[in-house]
Amino acid sequence: MTTTTIKARSQGREATRPRGRAAWFVLPATALLLVFFFYPIATIVWRSLTEPDAGFGNYTALLHDGLSVKVLVRTLVTALIVAATTLVIAYPYAYAMTKVRPRTRAVLTVIVLLPFWTSLMARNFAWYMLEQRGGPIERFLGLIGFDGVVLLGTVAGVTVAMVQVMLPFMVLPLYSAMEQIDPRLLDAAGSLGAPRWRAFGRVYVPLSVPGMLSGFSLVFIMTLGFYITPALLGSPQNSLISQVISERVSKLLDFGGAGALGTVLLGVTLLVLFIVSRFGGPARALGGAVTHD
Amino acid sequence: MNPNSQEAARGIRIKGVSKLYTGTSHPAVDEVSLDIADGEFMTFLGPSGSGKTTMLSMLAGFVSVSAGSIEIDGRDVSRLKPHKRDLGVVFQQYALFPHLSVTKNVAFPLQQRKTPKAEIARRVAETLDLVHLGDYADRLPGQLSGGQQQRVALARAVVYEPRALLMDEPLGALDKRLRDQLQREIARMHRELGMTFIFVTHDQHEALTLSDRIAVFNEGRIEQVGKPADLYERPETLFVAEFLGESTGFRGTVDKAAGILRCGGHELRAPRLDPELDRCAGVAVVRPERLKLHVDDTEVHAEHNHIGATVTEIVYVGDRHQVGLRFADGTKGLASHPVGSPLPAMPGEGVTVSWDPRHQAIVRDHAGGPAAPAAVPAGA
Numbered sequence A: 001m002t003t004t005t006i007k008a009r010s011q012g013r014e015a016t017r018p019r020g021r022a023a024w025f026v027l028p029a030t031a032l033l034l035v036f037f038f039y040p041i042a043t044i045v046w047r048s049l050t051e052p053d054a055g056f057g058n059y060t061a062l063l064h065d066g067l068s069v070k071v072l073v074r075t076l077v078t079a080l081i082v083a084a085t086t087l088v089i090a091y092p093y094a095y096a097m098t099k100v101r102p103r104t105r106a107v108l109t110v111i112v113l114l115p116f117w118t119s120l121m122a123r124n125f126a127w128y129m130l131e132q133r134g135g136p137i138e139r140f141l142g143l144i145g146f147d148g149v150v151l152l153g154t155v156a157g158v159t160v161a162m163v164q165v166m167l168p169f170m171v172l173p174l175y176s177a178m179e180q181i182d183p184r185l186l187d188a189a190g191s192l193g194a195p196r197w198r199a200f201g202r203v204y205v206p207l208s209v210p211g212m213l214s215g216f217s218l219v220f221i222m223t224l225g226f227y228i229t230p231a232l233l234g235s236p237q238n239s240l241i242s243q244v245i246s247e248r249v250s251k252l253l254d255f256g257g258a259g260a261l262g263t264v265l266l267g268v269t270l271l272v273l274f275i276v277s278r279f280g281g282p283a284r285a286l287g288g289a290v291t292h293d
Numbered sequence B: 001m002n003p004n005s006q007e008a009a010r011g012i013r014i015k016g017v018s019k020l021y022t023g024t025s026h027p028a029v030d031e032v033s034l035d036i037a038d039g040e041f042m043t044f045l046g047p048s049g050s051g052k053t054t055m056l057s058m059l060a061g062f063v064s065v066s067a068g069s070i071e072i073d074g075r076d077v078s079r080l081k082p083h084k085r086d087l088g089v090v091f092q093q094y095a096l097f098p099h100l101s102v103t104k105n106v107a108f109p110l111q112q113r114k115t116p117k118a119e120i121a122r123r124v125a126e127t128l129d130l131v132h133l134g135d136y137a138d139r140l141p142g143q144l145s146g147g148q149q150q151r152v153a154l155a156r157a158v159v160y161e162p163r164a165l166l167m168d169e170p171l172g173a174l175d176k177r178l179r180d181q182l183q184r185e186i187a188r189m190h191r192e193l194g195m196t197f198i199f200v201t202h203d204q205h206e207a208l209t210l211s212d213r214i215a216v217f218n219e220g221r222i223e224q225v226g227k228p229a230d231l232y233e234r235p236e237t238l239f240v241a242e243f244l245g246e247s248t249g250f251r252g253t254v255d256k257a258a259g260i261l262r263c264g265g266h267e268l269r270a271p272r273l274d275p276e277l278d279r280c281a282g283v284a285v286v287r288p289e290r291l292k293l294h295v296d297d298t299e300v301h302a303e304h305n306h307i308g309a310t311v312t313e314i315v316y317v318g319d320r321h322q323v324g325l326r327f328a329d330g331t332k333g334l335a336s337h338p339v340g341s342p343l344p345a346m347p348g349e350g351v352t353v354s355w356d357p358r359h360q361a362i363v364r365d366h367a368g369g370p371a372a373p374a375a376v377p378a379g380a
Helices: A002-016 A019-050 A057-064 A068-099 A102-117 A120-131 A136-143 A155-179 A184-191 A196-207 A209-224 A228-233 A241-250 A255-287 B003-009 B052-060 B102-112 B117-130 B146-158 B176-193 B204-210 B228-233 B238-243
Strands: B012-019 B029-036 B041-045 B067-072 B087-090 B164-168 B196-201 B213-218 B221-226 B248-255 B260-263 B266-269 B281-286 B292-294 B305-316 B320-326 B332-338 B350-355 B360-364
Touching: A019 A057, A019 A255, A057 A068, A057 A255, A068 A102, A068 A155, A068 A209, A068 A241, A068 A255, A102 A155, A120 A136, A120 A155, A120 A228, A155 A209, A155 A228, A184 A196, A184 B087, A196 A209, A209 A255, A228 A241, A241 A255, B012 B052, B029 B052, B029 B067, B029 B221, B041 B052, B041 B204, B052 B087, B052 B164, B052 B196, B087 B146, B102 B117, B102 B146, B117 B146, B146 B176, B176 B196, B176 B204, B196 B204, B204 B228, B213 B228, B213 B238, B221 B228, B221 B238, B238 B248, B238 B281, B238 B360, B248 B266, B248 B332, B260 B281, B266 B305, B292 B332
Parallel strands: B041 B196, B041 B213, B087 B164, B164 B196
Antiparallel strands: B012 B029, B012 B067, B213 B221, B248 B260, B248 B281, B260 B266, B281 B360, B292 B350, B305 B320, B305 B350, B320 B332
């Protein structure tokens, strides 16, 4: 036991040595973030507390205007649904990626990344065409007996498009987590008396939790701030939080109120990250338990 | 039911089992048949790619059988899923569940069997004591050394008292000291549990020290099955002779009627020859410790074979000298000489090598055709 501790400690020392120099490498990125990210955020928070009057007036107004809370809840629910749906679709896809031959895997990866290389606007307009009244989706649903279902302008229509946009952000973290799982563990579970499906549930799924958490939080947070897709495919009655913020800034010139909404959104995002890191902490420690302890 | 008939059927029976992977032309396992007795320690020994691990995977049910059948206690299990075979498996890379503590890993198979909680706790504790890991019950596998992880894997594979324990190169990932230590523990567990152990390795020392019987695998087939001493002293094929331990081979042609192996101008006495080998190219295989070294042939026992050679090197290995030899035709040989007695020759000098013909094994030459040029001392 003593030897392992000593080894771990000396490894730790080796790891710390280049850290002093490494500080210089992160300087450009830090400077950029300070000027173009933290300063504007600080301004937004400041304005939300000072315009038009100093105090929490903007925040209390959010609670009482009858719209903001509703939009915030709708945004959170939409983000949850999008993240959950993406997870359900991406999980078997990522699992298949770990099972196929390298060449097939390359093809599957390209298929996932394809949307990345297509303009977001182009994809949104494509969805617009698909979802509009008389479009292919309505006609197809009509064929199988669901008449008059128009997705355009509904939360469902927005959700479908957002799931498609978000898929790569779920598939890639899931795949990288699943790739780490030793397939022999399922053989081991089988030999110990677990049928295939139970081995999967008791061994594989828990080991893929880190990938699920990082994919889920990534998609959830990105969906919270989505603007173009809900603006194009949704409707004013079903608007999400970024549309409301945009409207306040560009039409009402209510910088204070928009700032307050933005700050609340940021708070929610940080809260989600905190919760996920709470769940993900022990799971992440599994990988390198020897050196970290 | 008659208990005797039940007794007779106990054990594992491999009947003409083959495995042909799709997209390959040579079977990985080629019509292997083997009976493994109840409680036996059987080792599959062979180089990588010899089919030993594939055979084990078919026993465990991870790999399907292309032809033949596997019976456990008279029941055909060839088509059963792994979880219904009631076998324990230990993998080279441990395959512990990284998200479960040591206790939960060992409890896993018992939970699958719906064992009552109190009994699970008792048996897990007992089994962890058996592998001396009682103090590590709450650790995660990642916090243990390789040797400790493999002992957890052993505990997990025996805690539910499976019909047999299969081990796939379980010591392959460990350093030498740990390997020796765990080897002794595996031998002890076999004694204490009385369970059938099937052990796969490419390490001849592991095979010789642990096994009741060894099956030597080569190119998908079993070359020979036998007790360690039988395989070492009486190899039936050149492959077994060369794979298991060091040896010197004298190539020649078998003459059954005269009871000799003709090596060029030399005649080696060869009693008890296999009739099938008559007039075939044969090799007389002799282990290093059976070769005696003499200054000349005057002191050679009348009934022993002897051949002249040149000493190429002498290596002191503590308990003996390893003496490298070269015969007239260039064949290399190896003798071990006790440290206590004086060396009859130094490197570069001539020496006479003798051995008792009862300690040689005559096997068919690889080529199987006419005799190759043999070890013929020029001046003899």
